[in-house]
Amino acid sequence: MNYGxxxxxxxxxxxxxAAALLVCIFTIFAGTGEAKxxxxxxxxxxxDVTEIDGRAALHIEIETNRTGLSYALSQRYRADNRLxxxxxxxxxxxxxxxxxxLDGTIAQKLVxxxxxxxxxxxxxxxxxxxxxxxxxxxxxxxxxxxxxxKEKLVIDIFADGGKALGxxxxxxxxxxxxxxxxxxxxxxxxxxxxxxxVALAVAxxxxxxxxxxxxxxxxxxxRDADVSDTDHSPRGELQARVDVAAGNPRSELFLSIxxxxxxxxxxxxxxxxxxxxxxxxxxxxRLLNEELETAGGLFNRGVKYAKFYVLRHTExxxxxxxxGFLSNPEEEALLGSADYQKKMAEALFRAIVRYFE
Numbered sequence: 001m002n003y004g005x006x007x008x009x010x011x012x013x014x015x016x017x018a019a020a021l022l023v024c025i026f027t028i029f030a031g032t033g034e035a036k037x038x039x040x041x042x043x044x045x046x047x048d049v050t051e052i053d054g055r056a057a058l059h060i061e062i063e064t065n066r067t068g069l070s071y072a073l074s075q076r077y078r079a080d081n082r083l084x085x086x087x088x089x090x091x092x093x094x095x096x097x098x099x100x101x102l103d104g105t106i107a108q109k110l111v112x113x114x115x116x117x118x119x120x121x122x123x124x125x126x127x128x129x130x131x132x133x134x135x136x137x138x139x140x141x142x143x144x145x146x147x148x149x150k151e152k153l154v155i156d157i158f159a160d161g162g163k164a165l166g167x168x169x170x171x172x173x174x175x176x177x178x179x180x181x182x183x184x185x186x187x188x189x190x191x192x193x194x195x196x197x198v199a200l201a202v203a204x205x206x207x208x209x210x211x212x213x214x215x216x217x218x219x220x221x222x223r224d225a226d227v228s229d230t231d232h233s234p235r236g237e238l239q240a241r242v243d244v245a246a247g248n249p250r251s252e253l254f255l256s257i258x259x260x261x262x263x264x265x266x267x268x269x270x271x272x273x274x275x276x277x278x279x280x281x282x283x284x285x286r287l288l289n290e291e292l293e294t295a296g297g298l299f300n301r302g303v304k305y306a307k308f309y310v311l312r313h314t315e316x317x318x319x320x321x322x323x324g325f326l327s328n329p330e331e332e333a334l335l336g337s338a339d340y341q342k343k344m345a346e347a348l349f350r351a352i353v354r355y356f357e
Contacts, residue, residue: 002339007048010355013125013317015165017251022185025096030278030283031116037198038066038068038089038091039089039090039118040064040065040068040069040087040089040091040092041064041065041066041067041090041091041092041093041094042062042063042087042090042091042092042093042112042321043063043064043065043093043095043148043149044062044063044093044096044149045060045061045062045063045098045100045110045112045184046060046061046063047059047060047061047100047102047103047214049103049106050112051284052156052158053170053212053214054160054170054210054211054212054213054215055158055159055160055213056106056158056160056212056344057106057156057157057158057159058102058103058106058107058156058157058159059154059155059156059157059222059306060110060124060154060157061152061153062122062152062153062154062155062156063143063149063151064090064143064149064150064151064152064153065142065148065149066150066151067142067148067150067151068151069087069090069140069151069153070085070087070088070089071085071087071088071138071140072085072086073085073086073138074086074121075204076132078178080129080131081125081128081129081130082124082125082126082129082130083121083123083124083126083130083155083157084122085118085121085122085123085134085138086119086120086121086156087120087121087122087153088104088118088119088325089118089119090118090119091114091118091120092112092114092120093202096112097112098112098113099112100112100245101109102124102143104127105127105159106126106127106128106158107124107125107126107127107157108125108126109124109125109253110122110123110124110125111123111124116177119250124133124155125156126157128159128160128161129161129191130157130161131235132161134158135157135158135160135161135322136156136157137154137155137156137221138153138154138155139150139153139154140153140154140308141154141356142304146311153245158212158353159212160209160212160213162224168213168353168354168356169210169213169214169215169352169353170213170214170215170311171214171215171216171310171354172215172216172252172356173215173216173217173218173248173251173252173253173255174215174216174217174218174251174252174253174254174352175218175219175220175244175245175248175251175253175254175255175257175314175316176203176206176207176210176217176218176219176220176255176257177203177218177219177220177221177241177244177254177255177310178200178203178204178221178257178258179195179196179199179256179257179258180195180196180199180224181196181199181200181223181224181226181227182196182221182224182225182226182227182232183222183226183232183262184196184226184232184234184237184258185330186199186258187221187259187260187261187326187327188261188326189261189327189329189332189335189336190265190327190332190335191198191332191335191336192327192330193326193332193335193336195258195259195261195326197224198259198323198326198335198336198341199258199259200221200222200223200224200340201341202323202341202344202345202348203219203257203343203345204222205341205342205346206255206257206345206348206349206352207219208319208345209345209346209349210352212350213349213353216250218244218245218248218251219239220240220244220245227240227241227244228240228242230318235309238309238310238313239309239313240316241256241310242309242310242313243303245314245315245316246314246315251316252316252317253284253316253317253318253352253355254312254314254317254318254319255284255288255315255318255319255320255321255348255352256310256318256319256320256321257320257321257323257348258321258322258323259322259323259324259325259326259335260322260323260324260325260326260327261325261326261327262327263327264327265327265328265329266326266328267325267327268298268299268320268324268325268328268330269299269300269301269324270289270296270298270299270300270301270321270324271291271300271301271302271303271304271321271322272285272286272288272289272292272319272320272321272322273285273304273305273306273308273311273319273320273321273322274303274305274306274311274319274320275305275306275307275308275311275312275318276305277311277312277315277339278316278317278318278354281311281317281318281319282303283317283332283355284317284318284319284351285303285319287304287354287355288319288321288347288352289302290346290351290355291322291347291348291350291351292321292344292345292347292351295343295344295347295350296323296324296334296340296343296344296347298324298331298334301322306320307354308320317355320350321348323335323344325336
C-alpha cells in the first residue's frame with residue numbers, strides 16, 4: 001500500500017477517535033446539566049380545614065418551582081395513622097421548616113426529610129386511621145399562572161377517616177329525633193343523668209358524622225328545648241316531631257333516639273322498635289339493633305314491634321332505639337360517658353349507611 005495513503009488513514013482515524021471522545025464528554029456534561037435542571041424545589045406549605053364533596057377535610061398544598069413532580073406512597077413504611085410519601089428529584093427549600101404543625105383535630109404535624117440523591121420523604125401524622133382507601137387523596141395541580149409556583153402537590157385528609165362508607169349516604173336526607181327535651185326530661189338515672197341530655201348528645205354526634213359523609217340531616221331539636229311552639233303536652237310534642245319530618249318532603253328516614261328506664265334496677269340492655277307501615281321499617285330497626293349490639297356490648301333485648309306515635313305517624317321508614325337503662329346504675333354510667341355516647345353515635349351512623357347501601 002502507498003505510504004502516503006496509509007499515513008492519511010492513520011491521521012483520519014486519530015481525528016475520528018478524538019471527535020468521538022469529545023462527543024462522549026459533551027454528552028456526559030450535557031446529561032448532567034439536564035438532570036440538574038430537573039430538580040424540583042419545595043418552596044412552601046399551606047393547610048386549612050375545609051369541606052370537600054360534603055366532607056370535612058384538611059387540605060394541604062405543597063408548592064414547587066417545576067412541573068412533573070414524581071411522588072408515590074411509600075412501600076417501605078406504612079402505619080394506619082401516618083401518610084408517608086416518597087418524592088424523587090427534589091430539594092427542600094432552605095426556608096421551609098422540616099416540621100410543620102397542622103390543625104390538630106384531623107392531623108397533628110407534617111414532617112419533611114431530605115435524603116440522598118435528591119430524594120425526600122414527607123410524613124403526615126393523623127389523628128384517625130388512614131386504613132380506609134377513601135381516607136385521603138393525592139394529586140398535583142398547576143401552580144399560579146406566570147408565578148414562581150409551577151405546580152402543587154395537593155393532599156386532602158378527611159375527618160371521617162374514610163370510615164363513612166361515604167358515598168352510601170351522600171345526598172340522602174335523614175331526620176334525627178333526640179327524645180324528650182325542654183320541659184320533658186325523660187328518664188332520670190340514680191345519679192341524675194337525664195335521658196333528654198344523652199339523646200341530644202348522641203343525636204348531635206350522629207348528625208356530624210352524617211353531614212361529613214355528605215348526607216342532609218333534619219333535626220327535630222338541636223338544644224334542650226320543647227319541639228312544639230304551642231302544645232307541650234305529650235301528644236303535642238310527638239306530633240311536632242312528626243310535623244318536622246313531614247315538613248321536609250325530601251326526608252327518607254326517621255330515627256328517634258332514647259334511653260330506657262324501669263322500676264327494677266336490674267333491668268338492662270338495648271332494643272330497637274318499628275311499626276310496619278312500609279316495607280323498610282323492620283329492616284331499618286334490625287340494622288340499628290345489630291350495630292348497637294356490636295358497638296355497646298350490652299344485652300340485646302331484640303327488635304320489637306310497637307305502636308309508638310312517631311313510628312305510626314311518620315310516612316317514611318322509622319325506628320326508635322333504646323340505648324340502655326338509666327335506671328340500671330352500670331348502664332347509667334355508660335350512657336353518661338362521652339366515650340360511650342360516641343360509640344352509640346357511630347353505631348347509629350353505620351346502621352344508616354348500611355340502610356342506604
